[in-house]
Amino acid sequence: MKHVADIDTKTDRGFALDDGVLIDDAFAVINDPDIDIIVEMIGGQGIAKDLILKAINNGKPVVTANKALLAAYGNELSQAAAENNVDLAYEASVGGCMPIIKTIRESLVGNRISGISGILNGTCNYILSEISENGVAFDEILAEAQEEGYAEADPTLDIEGFDTAHKLAILNSLAYGMEMNLEDIYIEGISGIDPMDIRYAKQFGYTIKLLAISKFLGDSVEARVHPTMIPSENLLSNVGGTLNAVTVTGDAVGNILLYGHGAGMMPTASAVVGDIVDIARNLISNTRGRVPMFSYQPDHIEKIPIIPIDEISAHYYFRFSALDRPGVLSKISGILGDLGISIKIVHQKDRKTKGAVPIVMLTHHAKEAHVKQALAKIGSLDIVSDTPVLIRIEDQGEY
Amino acid sequence: MKHVADIDTKTDRGFALDDGVLIDDAFAVINDPDIDIIVEMIGGQGIAKDLILKAINNGKPVVTANKALLAAYGNELSQAAAENNVDLAYEASVGGCMPIIKTIRESLVGNRISGISGILNGTCNYILSEISENGVAFDEILAEAQEEGYAEADPTLDIEGFDTAHKLAILNSLAYGMEMNLEDIYIEGISGIDPMDIRYAKQFGYTIKLLAISKFLGDSVEARVHPTMIPSENLLSNVGGTLNAVTVTGDAVGNILLYGHGAGMMPTASAVVGDIVDIARNLISNTRGRVPMFSYQPDHIEKIPIIPIDEISAHYYFRFSALDRPGVLSKISGILGDLGISIKIVHQKDRKTKGAVPIVMLTHHAKEAHVKQALAKIGSLDIVSDTPVLIRIEDQGEY
Numbered sequence: 001m002k003h004v005a006d007i008d009t010k011t012d013r014g015f016a017l018d019d020g021v022l023i024d025d026a027f028a029v030i031n032d033p034d035i036d037i038i039v040e041m042i043g044g045q046g047i048a049k050d051l052i053l054k055a056i057n058n059g060k061p062v063v064t065a066n067k068a069l070l071a072a073y074g075n076e077l078s079q080a081a082a083e084n085n086v087d088l089a090y091e092a093s094v095g096g097c098m099p100i101i102k103t104i105r106e107s108l109v110g111n112r113i114s115g116i117s118g119i120l121n122g123t124c125n126y127i128l129s130e131i132s133e134n135g136v137a138f139d140e141i142l143a144e145a146q147e148e149g150y151a152e153a154d155p156t157l158d159i160e161g162f163d164t165a166h167k168l169a170i171l172n173s174l175a176y177g178m179e180m181n182l183e184d185i186y187i188e189g190i191s192g193i194d195p196m197d198i199r200y201a202k203q204f205g206y207t208i209k210l211l212a213i214s215k216f217l218g219d220s221v222e223a224r225v226h227p228t229m230i231p232s233e234n235l236l237s238n239v240g241g242t243l244n245a246v247t248v249t250g251d252a253v254g255n256i257l258l259y260g261h262g263a264g265m266m267p268t269a270s271a272v273v274g275d276i277v278d279i280a281r282n283l284i285s286n287t288r289g290r291v292p293m294f295s296y297q298p299d300h301i302e303k304i305p306i307i308p309i310d311e312i313s314a315h316y317y318f319r320f321s322a323l324d325r326p327g328v329l330s331k332i333s334g335i336l337g338d339l340g341i342s343i344k345i346v347h348q349k350d351r352k353t354k355g356a357v358p359i360v361m362l363t364h365h366a367k368e369a370h371v372k373q374a375l376a377k378i379g380s381l382d383i384v385s386d387t388p389v390l391i392r393i394e395d396q397g398e399y
Numbered sequence: 400m401k402h403v404a405d406i407d408t409k410t411d412r413g414f415a416l417d418d419g420v421l422i423d424d425a426f427a428v429i430n431d432p433d434i435d436i437i438v439e440m441i442g443g444q445g446i447a448k449d450l451i452l453k454a455i456n457n458g459k460p461v462v463t464a465n466k467a468l469l470a471a472y473g474n475e476l477s478q479a480a481a482e483n484n485v486d487l488a489y490e491a492s493v494g495g496c497m498p499i500i501k502t503i504r505e506s507l508v509g510n511r512i513s514g515i516s517g518i519l520n521g522t523c524n525y526i527l528s529e530i531s532e533n534g535v536a537f538d539e540i541l542a543e544a545q546e547e548g549y550a551e552a553d554p555t556l557d558i559e560g561f562d563t564a565h566k567l568a569i570l571n572s573l574a575y576g577m578e579m580n581l582e583d584i585y586i587e588g589i590s591g592i593d594p595m596d597i598r599y600a601k602q603f604g605y606t607i608k609l610l611a612i613s614k615f616l617g618d619s620v621e622a623r624v625h626p627t628m629i630p631s632e633n634l635l636s637n638v639g640g641t642l643n644a645v646t647v648t649g650d651a652v653g654n655i656l657l658y659g660h661g662a663g664m665m666p667t668a669s670a671v672v673g674d675i676v677d678i679a680r681n682l683i684s685n686t687r688g689r690v691p692m693f694s695y696q697p698d699h700i701e702k703i704p705i706i707p708i709d710e711i712s713a714h715y716y717f718r719f720s721a722l723d724r725p726g727v728l729s730k731i732s733g734i735l736g737d738l739g740i741s742i743k744i745v746h747q748k749d750r751k752t753k754g755a756v757p758i759v760m761l762t763h764h765a766k767e768a769h770v771k772q773a774l775a776k777i778g779s780l781d782i783v784s785d786t787p788v789l790i791r792i793e794d795q796g797e798y
Contacts (some may be wrong), residue, residue, distance in 0.1 A: 012630035022546075029683065081752055091506070092585065097506075097651065097652040097653075097655055098655060099498070099501075099502050099505075099507075102498075102501065102502075102506055103498050103501075103502075106498075106501065106673060106676070106677065107490070107498035107501055107673045108498075108669065108673070109497075109672065109673055109676045110668065110669045110671075110672025110676070111669055112675055147587075227786070233637070235634060235637055235638075235658065238632070238634055238637055239634075250669065251665075252496065252666065252668055252669035252672075253496040253659055253660060253665070253666050253669045254496075254659070254660050254665075255659065256496060256497060256657070256658065256659035256660075256664065257656075257657070257658040257659065258655070258656070258657055258658075259655065259656040259657075260652055260653070260654065260655035260656065261652060261653050261657070266650075266651040266653075267651065267652050267653065269509065269651055270506075270507065270509045270510055270651035270652045271506070272507060272509075273509025273651075274506045274507070274509055277505070277508045277509070278505065281689050281690065282684075282689075284686075284689075285681075285684060285686035285689050286686070287684035287685070287686055290680050290681075290683075290684050291680065335460040340631065375452070385457065
């Protein structure tokens, strides 16, 4: 290692560097003709982007873990990398130490990938696991997680699902040969999750996880991040704490699952070192661009549209707070029936809270657009207090 | 694809080949100067070995799924590959479509690997899962599995743990930089498993799986294949049917798990195609030996001894068939105590069968040599009928 660049050269990071290694000018590193590989660990979309583009233009391969940058500027970066015939590696950007990038890019090259579903944010998984196991409220766990360092001081990026969406955008690009598209991914975080719904989910044999889900539909893609009810016997349901897991569905492999630490200093370092060695092997072999950055050859990457969330169809969980009066259920189910939404299970067994009883339902397959119309109508009934709760269910296929 | 060679060119395989593609002389393929990559799918250790060595000597890279051959002749084959600077790829040999070879060889290159544990044989996992879920007897399930094509007509290689051991030998070599050593792996199959023990395991919160286990001990290795009790909340416990999974423990990643179809035409094809593309990329890049065949550079591969099974220590499950008389438990526990084996739980609650009652015990950490001495003594007591049952428990560490 020739240089470590940090604008703050004073803070003790807990390890010793030889004299002259630590400098404060990152551009000096990128312009140093003796340096073969650049590792960008700054994060964010400002200086990191400038540095990476400059390194690529200088013909230097780059290793990064910067998912936010890739999700936002992946098309531009991959074009620059291809034009300069420079390797840009990013295994650490998704799933920490799990080799999900290498697996899709290299091992599954013989497959047409039709779906991805994953737990890709350790903070959210930790919070949902704690609520599920110990019944504590969201805010309490979040405060605890912040204290213990599992959650950032500003947890929005994690909690509201944006970090998960960044990762899904990258995986979609790799899996389906589509241009990076973060904007059209539907994103819903976990801040609205009520412990009551986690308890109901359990009763029905489900666990609630924040999932990244995408499906290849032939000439379009379904891509969404939201709290999801999955069967409790599903391996993903058993991924606890801050751990991550991702399932890839391919026509030859069926399902394949990777599981491991999705964040943290050492797991991230493991992925970064893997990338550095990969690039070093390319340098020794005098080869560049051996594997295309986003799996598909640049001229085979297409603009594949992501369908609006209203066009998906799924199984749904609803919870209504309704007055405890005769005829309420018939009114609700009438509205659902009129919109073609067929009910699989209804539960209405709890005691009154503030004069209202929770009515819980699971549906058969229904169109999201119809579901939203129905919930809007039901929510406006004077016998229904509070906004109806909707959680999507994924219980098709093996995991 | 230029040629498919099979001594049987008559049987219809269900797909069409162009005229002249199917031939009956495999050596003609290997000697054809127009052919760049050889794929060996014959299996066995006879002609397959000759073909692979000849191909390597002809400078042709080879893709194989032949774990039995690699486990027996891996050292010879890797030496030949290194001497001729030829790539020999074998992703399909372990875990079918799961990229466990690539993950250890490439992604985990920054880790010191300290352990492996895996479900690597679909037939055994199917049989154990069926016994566990439906309580059917071993022989019945095996017959069923043979009918459905999940088990071979001669199931010895699978059922007695040899196939799993072949795969463990390969993973050990990759993970620890040790010479291939199949002979010293302790191997115990599942044919002796009694549904009664699966039931008791469940009561104690365990599931019985045929596991491949290895641990790096610094200057030696522990390596064994046997039915193993693992905590039911462990992800490996939830790997059902014919599926495979493997956990690798590394100093940076902690634990990482891969899960998928370990056998079958299409999952195996997925791994083979991955290898072919990898080699094709090397050919296009004009590079060979980019990644060392067994992860470590050939001159860094050492003879690392596998310790005898008697030298391991573990938690144990015992089941004794004892006469229902006062003093029996004290006699048995006295023998265990004398040998330093400390009991954690005793159960003695079932009704008599043939005048004997099952006494079931879980131990704290104990040395296998002491356990064997104790069981021999206990087995020879006249108050104990039948040979005592011993099942090793793995409940340390996260999975």
